[in-house]
Amino acid sequence: MQKEMAYSFPDEVLKHVFSFIQSDKDRNAVSLVCKSWYEIERWCRRKVFIGNCYAVSPRMVIRRFPEVRSIELKGKPHFADFNLVPDGWGGYVLQWIAEMAGAYPWLGEIRLKRMVVTDESLELIAKSFKNFKVLVLFSCEGFSTDGLAAIAASCKNLRELDLRESEVDDLSGHWLAQFPETCTSLVSLNISCLGSDEVSFSALERLVDRCPNLRSLQLNRAVTLDKIANILRRAPQLVDFGTGNYAAELQPDVFSNLAGAFSSCKELKSLSGFWDVVPAYLPALYSICPRLTSLNLSYATIQSPDLIKLVSHCPRLQRLLVLDYVEDSGLEELASSCKDLQELRVFPSDPFGVEPNVSLTEQGLVAVSLGCPKLQSVLYFCRRMSNAALVTIAQNCPNLTRFRLCIIEPKTPDYLTLEPLDAGFGAIVEHCKDLRRLSLSGLLTDHVFEYIGTYGKKLEMLSVAFAGDSDLGLHHVLSGCESLRKLEIRDCPFGDKALLANAAKLETMRSLWMSSCAVSFGACKLLGQKMPKLNVEVIDETEPPDSRPESYPVDKLYIYRSVAGPRFDMPPFVWSMDEAVKILH
C-alpha cells in the first residue's frame, strides 16, 4: 500500500509541497498521515519549537529531525518571572548546544526563553555554527558580556542579537567592539537589558553605520538622550527603535537636533525604552507619531497630561504599554484617539503601596473597551473592579484573546456590591469565545471555575491566585477546558481529589504549576507512580517532603508531560516522584 503511494508522488514533490508548510501544528499533522510522509517530513523539517526543554531530550530531537536549522526552547515555568522558582531549578541550555554542535553544523537560529545560558554555552555556539544568524535570549540569565564578545567576534553573518529582559553580568562594554569591521549583516540588535554605563558608544555607532539593513535597535538605559540623534541619523531606515535614557536639561539645539533626527526616520513604527523621561522632550517625537503602531512607555514615569498629549498624536497606535500614571483620564483619551488599538498593558507604578497613588480604576479599562473595537489583548493592574465593569468589557470586546487582570490586593471583592467577581469573569469567558489566555484576580469562589470550564473551550493558558473554595474549582477547569495547555496556580485551596481524578488530563497539557496549595505528598507520589509519561516534581527548599507525613501538603509542585523521563539535573530542593529516581535520589 505504501509502495503504491510512493509511486504516485515522488519524494521530491512531497518535499517541495511540505516546504510551504511552516506551522508546527500543520507539520505535526502531516507527519501523522502515513509512514512515508512521516519519513519525508522529518528529513525536511527545518524549524523545531520545544515549549518545555525537559519534555524531550536533545538526542531524541536530533534523531527524529536530522536537518534542523532553527530551534526554539523554553525552560523555566512562567511563575519564575515572579521569583516563585528558586535559583538553580534548572533550564540549562548547555547540553542542548553541545549535542546540536555535533549534529547540526548548519544550525542558524537559536531562540531561548527563561533558560540558563552560560558563557560556555555562548562560546560553544560561536565556535560550532558557521552559519549562525539569529540569537534571541528572552528572559535568560547566567551569562556575561564575555559570552557576548565571543558571539560578536565569531558570527560573521549575524543578523539578530536580541537579549530582551535577560540578566547579563556586565563586565565590560567592549564586547560591542568585537563585531568585526566586516560584519554588515545586522538586522536586529536589542541590548536594552544591559546595565553597563560602559557600552562602547563609539563601537555601537560604527556598527550601526556599517549595517544598512538594521531595522530594529533597542539601546540600554545608559545611552543618554543627546546620543539618540547620532544613532538615528546613521540608521534612518529603522522600523523599531528603543531609546536609552530620555532625560536631559532642556536645550533648544539638542531638542531640534533630536526632532530632526526622528523626522528623518520615515519607516519608524515602534518605539520603546524611555527610561527617565523629561516630558519637554516628548514633542520631538511628534513628527513620527502619526505612523507609530507600537509604543512602550512602561518605564516612563510621566504623568497623565503628558501621556495624553503624546497619545493624541498617535491615531494609528495598535499597541500601548504604559504605567498607571496614565490614569482613567488618559485611557479615555486613548479610547477616543486610537481606534486601531489591539493591545493594552497598564503596569503599576507603586505595586507595594497600600493606598492608591494614582486615579486609575476599572473606568479606564471600560472606556478603552468601549472606544477600541479591535482590542484583543489586555494586561491591567488596578486596585478595584466590579462585576458590572467586567460584564461591560466582555460585551464590548468579544474578540479578546488575552485577558489578564491583576487587582493588586488579593481577594478584593466587587467594590460596589462586595460580592465575588465570579459573574464578571464568567462574562469574559462566555462572551470572548476566542479567549486563549486568562489571568484571574480578586475575590473568587468555585463558581468562576464552573464558568471557565463551561465556556473556556479555547482557553490555553490560565493563571490563578488566591481563588476558589475547594477541589471542585480545579475539577471544573481540568474537566472542562478542552484546549488547556498551561495551568499555573498559587495560594488556592486545591488538593488531591481534583488532581487525581483528572490525572489523564495532565498528559494533554504542557505543564501544571501549583504552589502554596493543598496537594499532599502522598498524592504526588501516586501521580508519579501511575503516570509514567508525566514528570512530577516537588520543590521544597526547607526540608525533604518525605521527612513529613504523606498527608502533608507540598510547598510547590510542577508537573509536565515528557517523553524523556525524569531529568538528571535536579538541584537538591527538587524531588522527582518517578519511582526509579526516588530510590536513587
Place this chain on the structure above:
Amino acid sequence: MENDLNLKATELRLGLPGSDEPERQMTPRPNKRTLSDIVSEGSRSTTEEDHQDNAPPAKVQIVGWPPVRSYRKNCLQGKKDEVEGGTGMYVKVSVDGAPYLRKIDLKVYRSYPQLLLALENMFKLTIGAYSEREGYNGSNYAPTYEDRDGDWMLVGDVPWEMFISSCKRLRIMKGSEARGLGCV
C-alpha cells in the same frame, strides 16, 4: 502576638541565599498548620480570619505578588521620593575592600557634606571633612569620582553643581592610596 512568636520559632525567615527575607514571612506556614481547615469546606474563611488577625499593621509583602517582574520593580525604586516626575541621577558607589556595589541618587543631595554623610552612613566608615589643601587627610578613606572625561578626581575639588553634572560613578578609596590623594 502569639503567632508572631510562632512565626519566629519556625524560622520563617530562612531561605536560600539571595531570597528576600522579609517576604518569606508570608509563605503559608499558617496554612500548613491548619491543613484540615483548608481541605474541608467552608473553613477557608477561618483561615483567612486567623490570617488577618495575625497580620501586622504594616503591609507584608507576599512573595511574587503582585506579579511584577523584578526589572520593572527596580526601575521604579526611588521614584516615590521624587517631587517631580523628573530624573534620578543614579551612580554606582564602590568601596575598596567591600564585595558589593551600591547605587545612590545624587539628585537627593544638595551639598558635599550631605553626600559625604550619606556615604558614611551607607558604608559604616568615616571620611571626615574636605579641605582644599589637604583633601581628606586624617581619614583612612578618600571619596573619588570618575568624571565625563574618564578622569578620577577627588570629591570636593570642583563646585557642587559641576560635580553633579559630571560625576559618572564614585569610588571610596582606602588606605595609603587614599592618604596620598589631596596632597597637591
